[in-house]
Amino acid sequence: MRQRAGISLFLIVVCGTLLVSSWLARQVSAVGRDAYQNLETFATVLTMVQKNYVDEVPTDKLIDGAINGMLASLDPHSAYLSPDLYKELQVDTRGSFGGLGIEITQKNGVLTVVSPIEDTPAARAGVRSGDQIIKIDNEFTKDMTLVQAVKMMRGPEGSKIKLTLRRENQPDWMNLTLKREVIQIKSVKSRVLEPHFGYLRITQFQERTEHDAKAQLADMEKESGGLHGLVLDLRNNPGGLLSQAVKVSDLFLDSGLVVYTEGRLDNQAQKFYARKGPISGDYPIVVLVNGGSASASEIVAGALQDHKRALVLGTQTFGKGSVQTILPVADGESAIRLTTARYFTPNGRSIQATGITPDIVMDPVVQVASTGTPEHPPDNIRESNLPRHLEGNKPDGDGKGNGNDEDGDANDAGMPGADAADPQLDRALELLKSWNVFKTVVAQNQQ
Numbered sequence: 001m002r003q004r005a006g007i008s009l010f011l012i013v014v015c016g017t018l019l020v021s022s023w024l025a026r027q028v029s030a031v032g033r034d035a036y037q038n039l040e041t042f043a044t045v046l047t048m049v050q051k052n053y054v055d056e057v058p059t060d061k062l063i064d065g066a067i068n069g070m071l072a073s074l075d076p077h078s079a080y081l082s083p084d085l086y087k088e089l090q091v092d093t094r095g096s097f098g099g100l101g102i103e104i105t106q107k108n109g110v111l112t113v114v115s116p117i118e119d120t121p122a123a124r125a126g127v128r129s130g131d132q133i134i135k136i137d138n139e140f141t142k143d144m145t146l147v148q149a150v151k152m153m154r155g156p157e158g159s160k161i162k163l164t165l166r167r168e169n170q171p172d173w174m175n176l177t178l179k180r181e182v183i184q185i186k187s188v189k190s191r192v193l194e195p196h197f198g199y200l201r202i203t204q205f206q207e208r209t210e211h212d213a214k215a216q217l218a219d220m221e222k223e224s225g226g227l228h229g230l231v232l233d234l235r236n237n238p239g240g241l242l243s244q245a246v247k248v249s250d251l252f253l254d255s256g257l258v259v260y261t262e263g264r265l266d267n268q269a270q271k272f273y274a275r276k277g278p279i280s281g282d283y284p285i286v287v288l289v290n291g292g293s294a295s296a297s298e299i300v301a302g303a304l305q306d307h308k309r310a311l312v313l314g315t316q317t318f319g320k321g322s323v324q325t326i327l328p329v330a331d332g333e334s335a336i337r338l339t340t341a342r343y344f345t346p347n348g349r350s351i352q353a354t355g356i357t358p359d360i361v362m363d364p365v366v367q368v369a370s371t372g373t374p375e376h377p378p379d380n381i382r383e384s385n386l387p388r389h390l391e392g393n394k395p396d397g398d399g400k401g402n403g404n405d406e407d408g409d410a411n412d413a414g415m416p417g418a419d420a421a422d423p424q425l426d427r428a429l430e431l432l433k434s435w436n437v438f439k440t441v442v443a444q445n446q447q
Helices: 002-028 033-052 059-072 083-092 146-153 209-224 242-252 296-306 423-446
Strands: 079-081 096-099 102-107 110-116 132-136 160-166 174-179 181-184 188-194 197-202 229-233 256-263 270-274 285-289 311-314 322-328 335-344
Touching: 033 059, 059 079, 059 335, 079 083, 079 146, 083 146, 083 335, 102 146, 132 146, 188 209, 188 423, 197 209, 197 423, 209 242, 229 423, 242 256, 242 270, 242 296, 256 296, 285 296, 285 423, 296 311, 311 423
Parallel strands: 197 229, 229 285, 285 311
Antiparallel strands: 079 335, 096 181, 102 110, 110 132, 132 160, 160 174, 188 197, 256 270, 256 335, 322 335
C-alpha cells in the first residue's frame, strides 16, 4: 500500500507539473508539446519498473540513474554531480583532495587515463597517459561512469586501492596497489635554467595559479638578474579554471583578446581581454604542449600563439574546447556540469576536437632505462577520439557579450630535474638563446 501511495503521489506531482508547465508553455511558446508527452512516457516507465522489477528499487535511485543517463548521452563532459561529488569539485579547484592524483576520461566504455598528476601516488607508480583502467579493487569498470570511478578512487588518506591496467603493446595486465594521499597540488613550479633564462611549469589552473606564477616570475627575474627568455611548460596540464587561464595569459600580454566563447544563449557569448600589467615584459617565450594539454592550457597556448607573443613547441594538444558550467540544482547540494559553449582563440580558431597545432612539431623521446634506446611514447588520447564529442564548428555570432566566470576543464612529462633528459626543453632553450642572438645581430646591423 505504501508503495502504491508513493507511486500515486509521484504521478500526481508529475501530472500537476505537466499541467502547470503546459500552461506556461502556451504563454511563452518556449517548449513543444512533444517534450511533455515524453515526460509522461518517462513517468509510465518509472511506474512499470517500480511495479515489475525483480527487486524493489528506491525512486530516488531511479531518478538519479535517469539524470545520469540523460547527461551522459550529450557529450563526454556533461555529468550529474551528487552532493558528495559537488563538494569534491569545490575542493579540487582549491588544490587539495584525497585520492590517487589521476585525470581520467571514458573511451568506448572503458576508463582511460588522460594523465597522472605530478608528485602523486599515480605518477610515482608509473601510471601513464593512455592506460586503460580495467578494474578498480577487482571490480570491472566496463561502462562504469566517470562519477562512479572517481568516487571509488577517492578515499581516506593512507587507505589502499588496487588498479588493474591495460597498456598498449603489452600483452599482460598490470596490477598496481596504491596508497591514497591527500593530494596537495602545487600548480606552479619554476627554476632558472641558465643565467637570464627561466622555466615556469603550470600543472593545473587553480584559484591561486596566477598569483603563484606572478610571484615565481618575479623571483626568477631577481635571481637571474633579469629574464631574457622563458619556457612556459603546459605539457599534460588538463586544464582548470577559465578565469585563471585568462589571468595567466594576461601576465604576458599588454592588451587584446585572450579567448571568447559562443553558445546558444546571449550570456554564453563572452569575450575576455588582457590588460597591461607590471611584468608582461618583452622577452621571448616558448610554450611546451602535448596531447595531455587540454582546455585552459590550450586557451593560454592559443592566445600567446595568435598574438605572436610565443612560439608553441611540441605535439598537437588534446582539443577540449568546450565550456562546462556548474549549475546548482534546486536542492543547493547537488549540481549538473553542463557543456554550454565552445572556446575560440583570438583569431577565431575553434579549439574543440582540433586543439592547438604547434609552430614547431617535435615528438618527445624517452630513453628506455634497460636498453638506452630512444623510444617514442604512444600518442595521447584526444578529444576527437571520445564518443559523442562536440564538433568544432563555429556558430554564428561575433562573440560579444558579458557573463560570469565559468569552469573550464581533462603526465608523461613532469617538471624535469637539472639532469633529466628532456629534448623538448633543450630545444626550447636553444630557440630562446638563438632568438636573442638574432635580435642582437639585427640591432648591430641597424646601427
